[in-house]
Amino acid sequence: MNxxxxxTNGINNLIKExxxxxxxxxxxxxxxxxxxxxxxxxxxxxxxxxLLKNPNSKYEYRFMGVYLINNIKVWIISEYNYSIKSLIMTILLPEEY
Incomplete structure (x- = not known):
């Protein structure tokens, strides 16, 4: 699996700052x-x-994690994209959803 x-820009800006x-x-x-x-x-x-009990779950479902970094809420969302045959993990701020 690729x-x-x-x-996102919001996360990138927080890193730059x-x-x-x-x-x-x-x-x-x-x-x-x-x-x-x-x-x-x-x-x-x-x-x-x-959902993880299904062996193909990473291909069929969207997964989400919520984490705090220095009191900043950060999300990770994963979803398989069939058009590019890759699992995409996006790291973002909640307001960017």
Missing amino acids: LKIVV DYIYSTDLDFILLKFISNDWGDLCNEDKKFQNE
Whole structure:
């Protein structure tokens, strides 16, 4: 499976202004890839964990993680894009959704 990681302008600006660091993003990406959904509500965590029982879940469903970096809420959303045959993980601020 091909993987593409996309960072939005809002996240990029926070990095440029030293509010967050690329190592912070690496840390939350590792959590997300390990199915640690961060501060997502318990109901949604449970739902996503149930979806993972399907071996093709990463191809069929959208997954989300919510994390705090220096008191800034950051989301990661993953979704498989069939047109480019890649799993896209987007790191964004909630207001950019």
